[in-house]
Amino acid sequence: MPPSTVLDAAATAAALPYPALADAIASLLHDDGVTVPPRLVQPLPGGGSLFVMPANDAAVAITKLITFVPDNPAHGRPAIQGDIVVFDVRTGTRRALLDGPTVTARRTAAVTLLAARHLARHREGPLLIVGAGVQGRAHLEALATGLGVRAVRIASRTAASADALVAHARALGLHAQRVDDANAALAACPLVVSCTSAQAVALHARPRADAFVAAVGAFTPRMVEWAPDVCQHLAATGTLVVDTRDADHEAGDLLQAGLDVAALPTLADVVRNTPAWQRARRPDGPVFFKSCGWAGWDLAAARCVLAGLAG
Structure with missing residues (x-):
């Protein structure tokens, strides 16, 4: 070389x-x-x-x-x-x-793919992607090629952006459609990726009890995608996992919900199957994976x- x-x-x-x-x-x-x-x-x-x-x-x-x-x-x-x-x-x-x-786009989506390999119960989807920008496209490709997702629903602030990602998904051979209400679509989708600009709460509804959610849009304490009461519900009924310990002071969704992020297991705990992961995991309930980024x-x-x- x-x-x-x-x-x-x-x-x-x-x-x-x-x-x-x-x-x-x-x-x-x-x-x-x-x-x-x-x-x-x-x-x-x-x-x-x-x-x-x-x-x-x-x-x-x-x-x-x-x-x-x-x-x-x-x-x-x-x-x-x-x-x-x-x-x-x-x-x-x-x-x-x-x-x-x-x-940045590809490694973030690959981290979600790795987390979903370990944590998602329904790999086939349908997958709901909220946010049709660069990260939405990367996650679509990553979960289609690496997880076997065949059906996807796309929600975006603008119909044109959603339609463009739907067209890309169909070009990849996926069954894809635009949805105009992301909160309503949560009920039908056991796989969810939120990758909005995270300048304001975008998701107010609760994911399914069997859902795997990857929240990637918010990577500072002030950024947020998910409503605080939804995060509190997920903490009470499901399993929360962060990508790294850097999330302790960066996971805006969880911090703004008043949750003790430092007590949550990391992706390394999941991959290594550590005692911290064994104590935290619940056999039932949704899984919420908070990704903030890491060098x-x-x-x-x-x-x-x-x-x-x-x-």
Whole structure:
């Protein structure tokens, strides 16, 4: 492999097939040599944020450097922009430069895929996706290719966005339809992904008792997708899981519901089947998986890309 490989968005996506990326994330969660310091979130004038997210294992070090500007899509610009730089730990040599938004979309959806592999009772769907942006498309593809979902319902603030994702789903061979009331659609869907802009509560109704819900839109304490009373109901009747301990101070949905996030099991607990997971799991009731993001997922993506380049 050349000393440094620069991958554009298309090449980055091709190097990160969802099932392989989910496997890489699971492998990372078993690796005690992974180090992920707290990410730096620098507020920017105008409401945007700059994220600096380093991570390393025994062989690879990465830094993710991205901006998040929530109102960019309304102006025809991506909400997330930036890059991920991958280094060799021993030599300090740059090994690769990856497209940051592509990695963010795909690793977030792959984390949901991994969680659903372990926690979802009804893998076939129907799947309800609330939010038809980049994350909605990534989750559609990830759960179709990695979980076997064949039916999907799409809800969005704009009918045009929902219709575009429905068309994409049908092109993938899925049975897909637009729904105009996401809350009403919850009753028919045992798989749910919420990936809205999380600037206000979008979901007020309760998921089914057998549902697996992945809430990915809110990744700061102020952001929210699910109503506090729904989160409290889920805590009382089901099982709550967070992606990492960073969610303790980032999981806006749960924090605004007044829940003790630090007491919840993480995805690593689930994958490792730890005592913390055994104590927390309930055989019945809905499962609510709160995903906030973590540089470890980007490290897993870098490991996946490097393995593919080397192979």
